[in-house]
Amino acid sequence: MPRKGNRKRLKYRADDVSSHRVTVADFANSDPAVVKSGRIKKAVANAVQKEVKALCGLEASRVPSEDGLSVLSENGHFGSSDELEDIENDNGSSCRKKKSKKHKESFMADRTGGDYPIDIWLVLASYIRPEDVMTFALICKKAWTVTCTAVFWMRLYKRNYQASAYLPDRLLPEWMYRLRSLRACVIRSLFHMYEPFCSRVAKNPPLPESTPNTLLNSKCLLFWCRKVEPGGRAEPLWEFNFKLKKPLLKQKNPCSNGLQPPIEYKEVHFNPDQDCCLLQVTTLNFIFIPVVMGMTLTFFTINVSTDMRHHRVRLLFQDCPVLSGKKPRGELGVQIVLDPVHSVHLLDWWHPKYPFSATA
Template sequence: MPRKGNRKRLKFRADDVSSHRVTVADFANSDPALVKSGRVKKSVANAVQKEVKALCGLEASRVPSEDGLSTLSENGHYGSSEELEDIENNNGTFLRKKKSKKQKEDSLVDDIGGDYPIDIWLVIASYIRPEDVVTFALICKKAWTVTCTAVFWMRLYKRHYQMSAYLPVRFLPECMYRLRALRACVIRSLFHMYEPFCSRVAKNPSLPESTPNTLLNSKCLLFWCKKAEPGSRPEAMWEFNFKFKNPPLKQKNHCVNGLQPPAEYKEVHFNPDQDCCLLQVTTLNFIFIPVVMGMTLTYLTINVSTDMRHHRVRLVFQDCPVLKGKKPRGDQGVQIVLDPVHSVHLLDWWHPKYPISTMA
């Protein structure tokens, strides 16, 4: 039995290599001791390249040099785990160079999809339903930019405009050409004309169950009372309106303002009632209420009245919001009790019964 040190090594000669002598066994079953790196010997690679050029003619002169042929892996496949790209030298020959990490990322981005001009997105937006505007804006940045333009909102308004629908003066076609607060006006007009939005308002309860928790720590911007519109009831009822500004949401990132519309469309996105809601309480008689404008609502309950026929609303206002998890003290702040209460409504800024701001 021969020793390990006397292991016989095979010898290859470039002159002996030809199309008849180069076999798969020379590559797949080669002795690992021949080439420790796992590559084919340079002499064999040059002989193979010479043979290929002779068979293919002039077209083979542009075949990569031995650097390309020497990248045979241990499994017998060309190439390596790293991506390669062909580059041309000054003398016309081609070499193979590893791609950088940035080039790989750019090539992946190019393979994902194409970059379409904003005009195409504007044409597609002409077929978007009002309830799908948010989904369309989340496709890409150009689709979102289209939803910021005045053309998009005017086309949306004209597609769903109905002459038979009752609209406030501000939402009539002759007043919609004002760019200021155009987006807010179009959204509010759709709740008068667009049937899916109208049915959504009709199905929602007048006072959601989450109302007390929703209005906590909201700032009272405005308060007024007036006589309610005459209805089927003979009593002279009074309507108390509290306009609240919802507290800003705590965002996880440091971008407080988020994605802002382009400067040329800021007037279109202007909305003085953004993140505002109206608490409308209708009572059977007039009740004196102290001034609470500028204060923060820290407590709100809606219970059954003492006569078991109506509701009883209790509100507590303080100068500063209450920390989460702590209950406000009863002896602090301004307390308002409305009893008996006929109805309670919570209206968002887009609701048809929400009053129109004079700044719009």
């Protein structure tokens, strides 16, 4: 086997290269020491370019040499962009120049849009569907400002109002002229009148699968129980309601910049039930439950009851929340076991069955 230093290099002559003399054997038996990274020599590239010019005529002869090298690179003769830059440096010219930062800044400056007055955004908001309000608010700051006004929510309420729909007293037209909690009341009314929102409530399960995880470290604001008279049953049911305040999730949102509604529309966005939900557990019998208001829900499970026909709900309330990754200790809190359970429902603050104060 010949040594590496004595390896014979393959020589090319520009005059010997033509379309009739180049064969597959010339490339198959080429010396790797000469053709590094699968790249042909500059002399061979120029010879092939000269042959192409002779075949194509006068128009091809006017093509500069840099274009011929770029064509060869596009056909796969050059392995990478770094190798192409090396050849350009050898010829004393470059066919590709990277855009500088100043060029990019000037390019972006030319693409800046116009600043439209807020009246135009207010007119466009009159044609926004309720499910597209968030998308409209993310267009720009002025579009978001329009969604904070009382005019926007009143127009949205009037466009979707239906006299035949049942509404609580607070959601009737004669009550909607109050600015306090106007946004929350309009959202609640849409789940009574707007068909896409009504069907969404009907299709959602009474208790989502992610409920045990989303309710962890929720604070119990209020608790009450009441007797329910079901149809077709001799004995009444008992309904236990836990009003929970969901914990604030610390999420890094790149689109969020801490925008707050204008001061003049602070009453419009007031919502005492924001991030609240109602855990509703209906049992077959009355069960004594200790006072858990002000405590934090740290454990919540739903299992099969002992009679194998109903459910069994277990709740654990403690004085302080539990850190993620740690298991709560039952002896440090108040444990509530509801068995047998007839049904379990989770109602968000905008749900039609969620109880809210008429003075809100």
